[in-house]
Amino acid sequence: MDLRVPTTRRRFFVTATATGTLCRLDNSAGAAAASSRNSYRVFSEGRIAGWRLKNRLVRSATAENAWRDGAITEEGVNLYRDLAAGGVGLIMTGHMGVMPQGRASDLQTCIDDDRFIGSLRKIAAVVRATSKDCKVAAQLAHAGMQGQATERVGPTETPWPRLKNKPRALTTKEVEAIVAAFAQAARRAKEAGFDGVQLHAAHGYLLSSFLSPYTNARTDKYGGSLEKRVAVIREIVEQARPLVGPDFPILIKVNCDDLVAGGIDIGNFPQLAGEIERAGVQAMEVSGNNPIREKISTAEEQSYFLKHARALQLKIPVILTGGNRSVERLEQMAKVGRPQFFGFARPLLREPDLPARWREGRGASDAACISCNRCIRAYGKGLSTRCRVDEAD
Numbered sequence: 256m257d258l259r260v261p262t263t264r265r266r267f268f269v270t271a272t273a274t275g276t277l278c279r280l281d282n283s284a285g286a287a288a289a290s291s292r293n294s295y296r297v298f299s300e301g302r303i304a305g306w307r308l309k310n311r312l313v314r315s316a317t318a319e320n321a322w323r324d325g326a327i328t329e330e331g332v333n334l335y336r337d338l339a340a341g342g343v344g345l346i347m348t349g350h351m352g353v354m355p356q357g358r359a360s361d362l363q364t365c366i367d368d369d370r371f372i373g374s375l376r377k378i379a380a381v382v383r384a385t386s387k388d389c390k391v392a393a394q395l396a397h398a399g400m401q402g403q404a405t406e407r408v409g410p411t412e413t414p415w416p417r418l419k420n421k422p423r424a425l426t427t428k429e430v431e432a433i434v435a436a437f438a439q440a441a442r443r444a445k446e447a448g449f450d451g452v453q454l455h456a457a458h459g460y461l462l463s464s465f466l467s468p469y470t471n472a473r474t475d476k477y478g479g480s481l482e483k484r485v486a487v488i489r490e491i492v493e494q495a496r497p498l499v500g501p502d503f504p505i506l507i508k509v510n511c512d513d514l515v516a517g518g519i520d521i522g523n524f525p526q527l528a529g530e531i532e533r534a535g536v537q538a539m540e541v542s543g544n545n546p547i548r549e550k551i552s553t554a555e556e557q558s559y560f561l562k563h564a565r566a567l568q569l570k571i572p573v574i575l576t577g578g579n580r581s582v583e584r585l586e587q588m589a590k591v592g593r594p595q596f597f598g599f600a601r602p603l604l605r606e607p608d609l610p611a612r613w614r615e616g617r618g619a620s621d622a623a624c625i626s627c628n629r630c631i632r633a634y635g636k637g638l639s640t641r642c643r644v645d646e647a648d
């Protein structure tokens with residue numbers, strides 16, 4: 256079914272957010288659904304570890320490009336105020352660098368030193384001050400072979416197909432230091448007031464290249480078998496847990512498909528996910544390579560990792576991310592009960608109040624985001640992260 260609405264039938268209205276961004280909302284396609292969706296399962300309480308989440312809608316990590324001189328900018332803080340005000344149940348921050356050698360770019364938020372805790376506290380504090388029932392987790396990352404600002408490293412010298420140069424293979428001691436850095440970053444996240452952390456093990460970043468049989472052919476304790484590929488995750492959780500205590504959820508975002516022969520795919524993902532669950536993480540966000548797909552317009556193009564998420568048999572909750580655009584489709588999935596949660600990145604840049612709008616039955620049942628990807632292209636140029644649909648590339 257084609258969910259596109261002919262342009263001649265489109266009507267728009269404009270809302271202002273706390274950051275002053277203007278959101279243009281398509282007020283036509285879902286006009287029939289003008290009553291509240293309070294009874295929908297996507298707006299029912301959900302549980303992740305000890306959290307009670309007010310709904311099943313999660314803001315997926317979206318790097319802010321808002322880190323200057325060792326601190327988060329005011330624009331960065333406002334981004335989180337808007338999100339918390341907009342009704343989402345759980346916010347993942349943009350990825351934060353756990354060690355200087357693993358930074359994705361010079362503009363990436365840092366959590367690699369205690370001196371940053373004061374600034375990071377502003378993010379957790381603004382979320383808490385804006386919405387008492389919205390949780391916020393810090394996403395922790397090492398860029399691995401995708402760093403723009405640092406030496407490119409990986410489990411072995413095999414690069415992802417889209418990268419030209421070979422990464423340098425990390426020594427066992429270096430991997431042990433990275434594990435310790437993730438654990439220390441989790442401690443800092445707790446001290447900065449976050450409700451939990453998420454390990455970024457997707458999209459070609461370092462942890463995802465350890466999990467993938469395509470990039471990890473190590474012969475030490477960090478490679479060679481499924482269990483050993485997951486060892487890096489197991490050790491991070493084991494080392495972080497005593498530092499953060501038992502009530503601080505540790506989540507993970509993973510690739511369900513590397514989109515390369517010999518990598519993670521729908522056939523081997525369920526077994527890998529089971530092993531990652533045994534490593535002690537408390538929820539799994541399902542993403543994959545080519546995560547930010549452009550021009551999603553038909554129903555078939557939405558929620559593009561659904562098949563992979565449905566293949567899982569886990570006890571921990573699953574968050575499905577990538578191309579979630581229609582509240583009615585989400586409700587259908589939520590009724591089946593798998594996945595239990597839904598992640599959004601681009602739609603919440605366009606409409607931070609999308610969860611509230613959907614719940615109240617205002618406007619279209621589709622998100623206004625048209626996946627033009629101007630936001631990610633601008634991010635790549637070092638511009639601050641926001642919806643840029645009305646700007647030229």
Ligand SMILES: Cc1cc2nc3c(=O)[nH]c(=O)nc-3n(C[C@H](O)[C@H](O)[C@H](O)COP(=O)(O)O)c2cc1C
Pocket residue numbers: 315316317318348349350394455457458508542546547548576577578579598599600601602630631634640
């Ligand atoms: C500007 C931008 C920045 C992103 N930064 C991150 C990030 O820091 N960590 C991460 O795991 N994913 C990141 N993503 C990917 C999103 O979390 C998400 O997986 C992807 O955009 C698909 O979801 P969507 O269709 O709701 O946008 C980013 C996406 C965008 C558009």
